[in-house]
Amino acid sequence: MRASLSRDLVGKKFKSVSVTNGRVVRRHKTAKDFRAMLEGHSVRNVQRLGKNLVVGLDNGSHLVIHLGMSGQLLRAKGPKDLKPKHTHVVFTFTQGGELRYVDPRTFGELYVSKVPSDDDPPVELSKFARLSIGGDGTALRRAVPELAHLGLDPFEDQIGWDRFAAILRSRTTPLKAVLTDQDIIAGIGNIYADEILFSAGLRFDRSAESLSTIEIRRLHRAISEVLTDAIKHEGSTLDDEQFVDPDGKPGNFQQFHQVYNREGQPCLQCRQTIQRETVRGRSTYYCEKCQA
DNA sequence: CGATCTACCTGATGGC
DNA sequence: TGCCATCAGGTAGATC
Numbered sequence: 001m002r003a004s005l006s007r008d009l010v011g012k013k014f015k016s017v018s019v020t021n022g023r024v025v026r027r028h029k030t031a032k033d034f035r036a037m038l039e040g041h042s043v044r045n046v047q048r049l050g051k052n053l054v055v056g057l058d059n060g061s062h063l064v065i066h067l068g069m070s071g072q073l074l075r076a077k078g079p080k081d082l083k084p085k086h087t088h089v090v091f092t093f094t095q096g097g098e099l100r101y102v103d104p105r106t107f108g109e110l111y112v113s114k115v116p117s118d119d120d121p122p123v124e125l126s127k128f129a130r131l132s133i134g135g136d137g138t139a140l141r142r143a144v145p146e147l148a149h150l151g152l153d154p155f156e157d158q159i160g161w162d163r164f165a166a167i168l169r170s171r172t173t174p175l176k177a178v179l180t181d182q183d184i185i186a187g188i189g190n191i192y193a194d195e196i197l198f199s200a201g202l203r204f205d206r207s208a209e210s211l212s213t214i215e216i217r218r219l220h221r222a223i224s225e226v227l228t229d230a231i232k233h234e235g236s237t238l239d240d241e242q243f244v245d246p247d248g249k250p251g252n253f254q255q256f257h258q259v260y261n262r263e264g265q266p267c268l269q270c271r272q273t274i275q276r277e278t279v280r281g282r283s284t285y286y287c288e289k290c291q292a
Numbered sequence: 293c294g295a296t297c298t299a300c301c302t303g304a305t306g307g308c
Numbered sequence: 309t310g311c312c313a314t315c316a317g318g319t320a321g322a323t324c
Binding site: 086173 | 294296297302
């Protein structure tokens with residue numbers, strides 16, 4: 001998503017922004033306020049931190065977009081292109097073309113983070129983000145304080161497996177809860193948590209502190225490996241075709257899922273039947289033979 | 293402090 | 309045909 005938007009948006013200027021469902025800009029007092037912070041400004045870059053897309057503007061402010069469960073960003077040629085149901089925001093560019101935000105469940109949101117000012121108190125990084133030893137994540141958090149609470153981003157922050165070990169050692173929480181806690185590691189959701197745990201050969205309900213050094217290194221490796229693969233195959237689109245890129249194109253990584261959405265099917269490693277369990281209201285898929 | 297629950301929404305699907 | 313329950317990529321904020 002980030003790469004596709006970057007190719008498309010950099011250098012374009014927001015001509016007008018229309019908001020037809022104020023809920024998706026709920027951080028702003030009014031939709032008008034949101035519009036005013038964008039109109040007349042051009043896009044400098046498109047970055048990402050965790051699950052947030054961060055569109056940098058020419059005045060130093062940032063448009064942040066989180067797709068939630070059902071959000072889509074879709075390119076359109078112009079206003080005569082048929083608008084999908086649940087189109088809540090339309091960005092029109094002076095160079096022509098539109099970008100629409102579509103979101104049936106409205107769990108996603110968009111907001112413009114103010115230009116950082118010198119009189120602002122210094123941004124307080126999250127406990128885990130402070131462990132980063134490099135990357136662009138820290139600069140991004142300072143530029144967008146709303147994202148400072150996020151934990152380590154597997155690509156935007158650098159962290160060795162030894163520091164990763166320190167994060168796990170301090171917690172009795174089940175592994176899956178650690179992986180999906182955005183304030184610890186940013187960017188992993190329900191699908192990728194299950195795929196990462198399978199790749200690492202670890203059960204979702206193992207206590208984080210119970211991992212041996214070898215297991216910690218396997219998990220550390222699995223996080224980058226699974227996410228790198230998923231990005232290479234442009235993400236996971238399930239049967240309802242909800243996740244699509246800005247051209248409406250679905251991803252392909254679902255074809256490579258080892259466990260997610262494969263209840264009752266044979267494990268691709270050992271032929272054992274994949275199990276599904278509901279944990280805190282969400283599905284968890286795993287192989288009881290490959291994951292210990 | 294950390295861990296856990298709830299509410300926020302619409303739509304698809306399946307049983308009766 | 310309708311009615312009801314269940315499930316779906318997420319997380320802020322309340323509460324334990």
